[in-house]
Amino acid sequence: MRRPVAMRLYAALATLGVAAATGMVVAMPEQASAAVGGATGYATQNGGTTGGAGGQTVRATTGTAIHAALCSRASSSTPLTIQVEGTIDHANTAKVSGGSCNTADGVIELKQISNVTIVGVGSGAVFDQVGIHIRESHNIVVQNVTVKNVKKSGSPTSNGGDAIGMESDVRNVWVDHVTLEASGGEAEGFDGLFDMKDGTQYVTLSYSVLRNSGRGGLVGSSESDLSNSYITFHHNLYENIDSRAPLLRGGTAHMYNNHYVRLNKSGINSRAGAHARVDNNYFEDSKDVLGTFYTDELGYWQVAGNTFDNVTWTSPGTDNHPAGPDPRSNTTVAIPYAYTLDDTGCVPGIVDQTAGAGKGLRVSDGNCTPQTPTPTPTPTPTQPGGTNLSIGAGSDGSGKADGTSYGNVRDGDLNTYWSPAGTTGSISIKWGSPTAISSVVVRETAGAAGRIGSWRLLNGDTGAQLASGSGAGVIPLPRTTLSKVTFQITGASGTPQVAEFETYAG
Numbered sequence: 260m261r262r263p264v265a266m267r268l269y270a271a272l273a274t275l276g277v278a279a280a281t282g283m284v285v286a287m288p289e290q291a292s293a294a295v296g297g298a299t300g301y302a303t304q305n306g307g308t309t310g311g312a313g314g315q316t317v318r319a320t321t322g323t324a325i326h327a328a329l330c331s332r333a334s335s336s337t338p339l340t341i342q343v344e345g346t347i348d349h350a351n352t353a354k355v356s357g358g359s360c361n362t363a364d365g366v367i368e369l370k371q372i373s374n375v376t377i378v379g380v381g382s383g384a385v386f387d388q389v390g391i392h393i394r395e396s397h398n399i400v401v402q403n404v405t406v407k408n409v410k411k412s413g414s415p416t417s418n419g420g421d422a423i424g425m426e427s428d429v430r431n432v433w434v435d436h437v438t439l440e441a442s443g444g445e446a447e448g449f450d451g452l453f454d455m456k457d458g459t460q461y462v463t464l465s466y467s468v469l470r471n472s473g474r475g476g477l478v479g480s481s482e483s484d485l486s487n488s489y490i491t492f493h494h495n496l497y498e499n500i501d502s503r504a505p506l507l508r509g510g511t512a513h514m515y516n517n518h519y520v521r522l523n524k525s526g527i528n529s530r531a532g533a534h535a536r537v538d539n540n541y542f543e544d545s546k547d548v549l550g551t552f553y554t555d556e557l558g559y560w561q562v563a564g565n566t567f568d569n570v571t572w573t574s575p576g577t578d579n580h581p582a583g584p585d586p587r588s589n590t591t592v593a594i595p596y597a598y599t600l601d602d603t604g605c606v607p608g609i610v611d612q613t614a615g616a617g618k619g620l621r622v623s624d625g626n627c628t629p630q631t632p633t634p635t636p637t638p639t640p641t642q643p644g645g646t647n648l649s650i651g652a653g654s655d656g657s658g659k660a661d662g663t664s665y666g667n668v669r670d671g672d673l674n675t676y677w678s679p680a681g682t683t684g685s686i687s688i689k690w691g692s693p694t695a696i697s698s699v700v701v702r703e704t705a706g707a708a709g710r711i712g713s714w715r716l717l718n719g720d721t722g723a724q725l726a727s728g729s730g731a732g733v734i735p736l737p738r739t740t741l742s743k744v745t746f747q748i749t750g751a752s753g754t755p756q757v758a759e760f761e762t763y764a765g
Contacts, residue, residue, distance in 0.1 A: 296622060296632040298400070298433040300463035300491025300513065303596050308431040308461070310376030310400030314338025315728050318380070320345040322352025322367055322389060329372060330357030331713070331727050338374040343404065344381035347389050349415045363392075366418045370394045379403035383617055390418025393425040393432060405438040405616045413448040420450030426480075429459040437467045438615040444473020444501055451503065455487050456480035460510075463491040466622060468615035470498040479508025482531045482556055486510075492517055493598070494623060496614045499523070504548075507533035507558060513594055515539055516601050516623070518610040522548055529558030536592035539564040541606040546571050550581040559590035566603045599625030642733065643698040643763035647671070649688045652762075656686040660754065668760040676704050676756040683751065687719050688762055689743040699734040700761040701746055711757075712750035719743025731757075738764075 302308040315332075319325045319341050328341050337359065347367070354364045361370040366389060369375060373396060383405070390409040393399055401423065411420025418424055422439040425432060439452040452469045453476035455462060469475050475497055478487045488510030495517045497504045502524045505512070508531040515538040519526055526548035529535045535549075537560055542548040548570055551557045555578055565586070572583040601609055605627035612629045613621045621629040649669040656665050660678035667675035668686055677686050703711060709730070716726040716734055720741045726734050729750075744762060748755055 296435070296620065298435075298463060299465055299598065300493060300596060301461050301489040302431055302433040302463035302491065304489065305431055305461040308398055308400060308433045308463075309374075310398060310433070311338045311340035311374055312376070314340060314374065316340040316342060317729055318342045318344065322347045322386075323355060325367055325377070326353070326355035326360060326362040329362065329369075329375065330355045330360035332359040333724060333727065335359040335371060336373045340376040340378065342378055342380040343384035344379070346385045346387050348387045349389060349417070352389050365389065365415060367391045368394075369396050369399055371396060373397040373399070376400040376402070377404065379405075379616055386422075388415055388417060390421050391423045392418045392421075393423070393429055395427045395429070397430045399429075399432045400435070401432075401437060402435045403437070403616050403620060405440070407438075407440045408442055408449070410448040411450045416448075420448065421454045422452045424451070424454045424456075425459045425462070426455070426457045428457075429455070430461050432459075432462045433465070434463070434467065435465045436614070436616055436618060436620050438617075439467065439469045439472075441472035443471070446473075450474060451476045453505070454480075455490065456484055458486045460487065461489050463493075464495060465491070466494045466610075466614045466618075466620075468496045468498070469500065469504075470496070472499075473501040474506075475500040475502070475504040477503055477506040477508070478510055478512060478533070479506075479531070482508060482554070484508060485531060488512075491515075494601075494610055494614055496520070496610050497522065497526075500526075502526075502552075503528060506530070507535055509533050511592060512536070513538075513592070515598065516603075516606050516610070517541075518607050518614075519543065519545055519548060521545060525550070525552045527560070528552045529560050530554050531556040531558060533558040534590055534592050535560045536594060537562045537565060539600045539603045539606065541566045541568065541603055542570050543568045543607070545569075547573055547579075547581050547583075549583065549586055550579075552580070553578055560586075561588040561590055561592045562586045563588075564600065564603050566606075601625060601627050643700065643761075643765060645763050645765040648690075648694060648696065648762040648764060649760055652694075653689045653691075654687060654760070655689065657684040659684075663756075668757050671759070673702060673704065673758045676707075676758045678754050678756050679748065682754055683748050685717075685745050685747040686757055686760055687743050687745040688760055689719065691742075693740045693742050694762075695738055695740045695764050696744065696762045697736055697738045697765060698763045699736065699744065699746070700759070700763070701731045701734070701757060702759040702761070703731045704756040704758045707753065707756035710751050710753045710755045711748055712752060714749055715747045717745040717747055719745045 522545035658680035
């Protein structure tokens, strides 16, 4: 049976963030949720893309904390939302080990995992010279972050020079409202802003900014890497990009309502049998924005409703097959999902108002008007019903501060409490015979509300982890029969005061 993740902060205490043991992972306010809005485009197919929806939510202010959050899950598929604030850089991004993760130094490593959301919150999240690498992973959401100046040569280097890179059996990724930027091309040490290769499928890039790079991104690393497909690009700004906006090698892609400005050498490069549907995009002050370039391995396109504003086209040649100056469709591409096209004339305006990190996650209503989606909060678990099984049971712990008692956590009095002999420690409820429980409530005293940071709930009989998380509150469990249950505090912002450790069967 898959072990559950911990639920969110208890409603009465949830307005206060709490630092975990490292000082880097904190519990989130009660109203916080997973990614705002819902996936669009091809990310809605193949079962859909929801990231960490329904799971625990934690906050991280360093790359190490992001890795620690991944590694503290009950399994590599336990849903998790990591809300990120501050600057993530090489100095604070180290490898963390664990059974539910596979991380590395100097890169945000999402490897061999699933059901994770990384979303920027607060004053913003900037990944400075640190790339995001998604490998052998499914159901990932990245939203509202900036990734800049990731290098493959020079110092420091990260992620092969890709701002966001995906490879090796990646499925269902939604990247939304991000800003990806470099400060030059390959000669300056940079590579692609948004690369997909070696079996990456069902991906959407939406409402994002890609700028100041030699290479916007690719789908397929070579003419023989044709296993990548079903990619949607919509409402993105490509600005001051030399080429690869994107480069498509095989597969199917859909580009709609994007604004392309200053594509300096080439734009959408469909080659090696790729099929691109290109709807209602606005191309401006650019060169060779669509076609097959730098190869005689031709690709295909279906075009409709696009505007070409001050676009120049080179003459056809052996390795140069521009779609213009009068682009015409040479294939048809069926799209399996619903979508609404903004009128092409308003694309520059609507993209300017919505695309990129820090734009309030605004989206178009399909009529060229920006809208702010309403978050769907993760519900706070309700107080369990029935009898508190801790009353009349026994209790012990790892140690106690002077003037406190283990028995205070099972006396029904919120004014008495147990404190560990420091900021961390464990407290247990135990019975004389095996007892079935399906939920736990941990309550702090009013004077110490919010001090509890990270914790683990353990089966005291076997040592198995039943749940993990941050902050006091309601912890639902699958029905478990045991003689002892232990609440282990692994991080706190001060000396915790546990007033009650309640247990319930229903």
